[in-house]
Amino acid sequence: MARYIGKRIIYMVITLALIATFTFFLMKILPGSPIASADKLSPEQRAVVEARYGLDRPLPVQYFEYMFGLVQGDLGISINQFKGAEVTDVILSRMGPSAQIGFQGMLLGTAIGILLGMIAALRQNTWVDYSSTIVAIIGISIPSFVFASMLQYSLGLKLGWFPVALWKDGFMSSVLPSIALAMFPLATAARFIRTEMIEVLGSDYITLAKAKGASGSEIAFKHAFRNALIPLITVLGPMAVAILTGSLVVEQIFAIPGIGEQFVKSIMVSDFSIIMGTTIFFSVFLILVILIVDIMYGIIDPRIRLSGGKS
Amino acid sequence: MTQNYENLPQGSFDRIPRDTEQAERISKPSVSFWQDAWRRLKKNKGAIFSLILFGLIVIMALLGPVISPYEPNDQTITHANLPPKIPVIENLGIFNGVGTLGGKEIDLYEMKNVEQNYWFGTDGLGRDMFSRVWKGTQVSLFIAFAAAAIDMLIGVIYGGISGYFGGRVDDVMQRIVEILTGIPNLVVVILFIMIMDPGILAIIIALTITGWTGMSRVVRGQVLKYKSQEFVLAARTLGASDGRIIWKHLMPNVLGVIIINTMFTIPGAIFFEAFLSFIGLGLQAPDASLGTLINDGYKLIQYQPHILAIPAFVLSLIMIAFNLIGDGLRDALDPKMKD
Numbered sequence: 001m002a003r004y005i006g007k008r009i010i011y012m013v014i015t016l017a018l019i020a021t022f023t024f025f026l027m028k029i030l031p032g033s034p035i036a037s038a039d040k041l042s043p044e045q046r047a048v049v050e051a052r053y054g055l056d057r058p059l060p061v062q063y064f065e066y067m068f069g070l071v072q073g074d075l076g077i078s079i080n081q082f083k084g085a086e087v088t089d090v091i092l093s094r095m096g097p098s099a100q101i102g103f104q105g106m107l108l109g110t111a112i113g114i115l116l117g118m119i120a121a122l123r124q125n126t127w128v129d130y131s132s133t134i135v136a137i138i139g140i141s142i143p144s145f146v147f148a149s150m151l152q153y154s155l156g157l158k159l160g161w162f163p164v165a166l167w168k169d170g171f172m173s174s175v176l177p178s179i180a181l182a183m184f185p186l187a188t189a190a191r192f193i194r195t196e197m198i199e200v201l202g203s204d205y206i207t208l209a210k211a212k213g214a215s216g217s218e219i220a221f222k223h224a225f226r227n228a229l230i231p232l233i234t235v236l237g238p239m240a241v242a243i244l245t246g247s248l249v250v251e252q253i254f255a256i257p258g259i260g261e262q263f264v265k266s267i268m269v270s271d272f273s274i275i276m277g278t279t280i281f282f283s284v285f286l287i288l289v290i291l292i293v294d295i296m297y298g299i300i301d302p303r304i305r306l307s308g309g310k311s
Numbered sequence: 312m313t314q315n316y317e318n319l320p321q322g323s324f325d326r327i328p329r330d331t332e333q334a335e336r337i338s339k340p341s342v343s344f345w346q347d348a349w350r351r352l353k354k355n356k357g358a359i360f361s362l363i364l365f366g367l368i369v370i371m372a373l374l375g376p377v378i379s380p381y382e383p384n385d386q387t388i389t390h391a392n393l394p395p396k397i398p399v400i401e402n403l404g405i406f407n408g409v410g411t412l413g414g415k416e417i418d419l420y421e422m423k424n425v426e427q428n429y430w431f432g433t434d435g436l437g438r439d440m441f442s443r444v445w446k447g448t449q450v451s452l453f454i455a456f457a458a459a460a461i462d463m464l465i466g467v468i469y470g471g472i473s474g475y476f477g478g479r480v481d482d483v484m485q486r487i488v489e490i491l492t493g494i495p496n497l498v499v500v501i502l503f504i505m506i507m508d509p510g511i512l513a514i515i516i517a518l519t520i521t522g523w524t525g526m527s528r529v530v531r532g533q534v535l536k537y538k539s540q541e542f543v544l545a546a547r548t549l550g551a552s553d554g555r556i557i558w559k560h561l562m563p564n565v566l567g568v569i570i571i572n573t574m575f576t577i578p579g580a581i582f583f584e585a586f587l588s589f590i591g592l593g594l595q596a597p598d599a600s601l602g603t604l605i606n607d608g609y610k611l612i613q614y615q616p617h618i619l620a621i622p623a624f625v626l627s628l629i630m631i632a633f634n635l636i637g638d639g640l641r642d643a644l645d646p647k648m649k650d
Contacts, residue, residue: 015493026502137638141630143582145589146623149609153616245497249589253609264590267505275505279498286495 005295012287017067019283024066027272028059075277087277091259097167098251098258101174102243105181110239112182113189114229120190121197121228122220132190139187144246148180148253166255177254184242188235196228233297237290244282348567351643358639361632368629372452375445432617444622447599451626454511454600455580458518459573465519466526467569473527474534475557485531492524500583504592511594514587518580526572533565567644574637578630585626601626 069076075087113136120132155161155176163173200206201224209219248260255261259278266274342350352358432440473484500517507513537543538561546560581601587593588602589609601622608619 011489011493015490018490019494019498023502026506029506137631137634141578141634142627143585143630145586145609146605146627149605149619149623153619241495241497244495245586248497249586252590267501268591279502283495283498287493290493 001298004298008291008294012291015287016280016283020067020070020280021063023276023279024063027276070280075280076273078271078273087273090262090274091277091281094257094259094262096258097174097256098247098260101177101181101250101256101258102247104174104178105243105246106185106239108178109182109185110189110232113186114193114232116186116190117193118197118220118225118228120194121201121224124198129194132194136187136190136194139183140191142183144180144183144242145249145253147183148177148250151176151180152253167257173254173256177250177256180250180253181243181246184246185239188239188242189232192232192235193228196231197224200224200227230297230300233293233300237293240289241286244286344563344567348640348643352639355639355642357635358643361635361639364628365632365636368448368625368632369452372445372448376442376449379439379442379445432615432621440618440621443599443604444601444625447601447604447622448625448629450511450594450598450600451581451584451602452629454514454518454584455577457515458522458580459576461515461519462523462526462576463569463573465523466572467530467565469523470527470530470532471534471557471561471565474531475538475553475561477535481531488524488527491521492528494521496521496583500587501592504587509592509595510598514584514593517587518583522576522580526569526576529568529572530565533568534561537561537564571637571641571644574633574640578633578637581626581629581633601629 066076073088075091078085078087078090116132116135120129123129163176167173206219206223209223214223244260247258248264250256251258251261252264259281262274263278266278469484469488473481473488499521503517503520504513507516538556543556543560546556551559584593584600585602585605588600589606591606593602593606594600604622605619605626608615608617608622611618
């Protein structure tokens, strides 16, 4: 186990270094200068500005400075959008709303999804099962931005139950975006739990529990459900990816001051340092989530000693 | 029952001798793997329905822009922002050209003196949504199919070589894949789109740059599984070359998972294309894909919801159809599920 974790962490570091190197040089090749209205400045003024931000030094020096900064959690400074603010501060200041809708979406989605999947498995091949399958297919198929705009139009604009956009009404503002983000985890969890439950319900120890005289609900909750829940950890990774991807557009749609919205805005105005910083931040987040999920799974279910990584 | 035996007419029955040769006879025509899979797929109503639905969408994507009297990019400013109006169906009270203007329900066609019917309405520049939606569907499907085909090609070759040759080759190739899969797809796609000129080609390249790793892993796993089995050993003993073993013996076995994987790559690619367009990294105007149409429509959601609703509906239909077809094919092709 320890060897496995060690190996995974080494890979993680290599991957992150590659991503950082790649983004750094990418931003350098991209056309355009990070300095706003660079053409209007005289060569002397330009030199002053470049010296101020360390852009006058040779590329390798800049690269190593950037990498050293990264290790210490310094993502550089935003030159054109925030007039010299630290990228790390910009990202941190916008983490709150993103984290809130992400968590709420994840919790809501998995909770309802687990419930749906369980009912579907216990009432297999009934209308309950079929409708839960339909919900799952719809949730997996329809992109979150389509959901988000549908919710915004119907519940926000037409019915007026929730604020249409902006982050002004506290929890109420977070409801619609959370629902939009919840659809994918909901569908994934419902599908997954259904399959797992059906498999578990057919196993020998369930027959034994029945023979022993355990009641239906006791079997469903105590025996079947618990065992069906463990493998759900494996889909947490894809769920996190989906929520993060979704948050870029959902935050945009609902005008939420989160990281995703900032990222999209930075792409539009080509604020390279913010793009770079956010890219690295997203990468670290996703890679960590997947690493933690894999390790957790190995600890919780000793039958799978993560030999899967090799073969 | 027993007393009736005497009443049975003589000669109605022949005695059948036990025939050892007949016992081994195959009484039904043998069913190939693909026929078997097709039979199972036919039983899956959702998959068959989706297949038909998808066929219709493809036909519309190809024919739609042709049968529409308007070009997708022709602007008629006086006809801007018209709601959908379809003859016959308009009598049902939907698609009748009635829209809200200043809070009042009003037939906008009458008001603007428009003689023609725009089946899906028009957008803010007076372009016909019917031809734009189907043209956009065409572009989206093209991007998705091209990306899936390239993913498949690279993935199969890479995974095949890695799995078949094994040893050090496999080790090195797998380390590369492990690092590549570690990079979040989202990040790679966005970064690549930024360095390339926006357009169909850029999106396809961005989608395939790491997209093939999933396919290569699946193919490698399957090749590893099959290459150590007896039929491969037998072929090798008989002097078959590596190429022959790969193409004639391994490929047919791996084909099932390749198809299943591709069927799930396509909706993924359609989603990413729409996603990129939505955050402003997609096709540039006046080119349209479903993603850019949704993005344009979103800006007018409050006043002209049809401009968003129609492409979003088509996109959702394609995604649902593909997921159902993929599910059906997985159940039909996966030998583990065989009962």
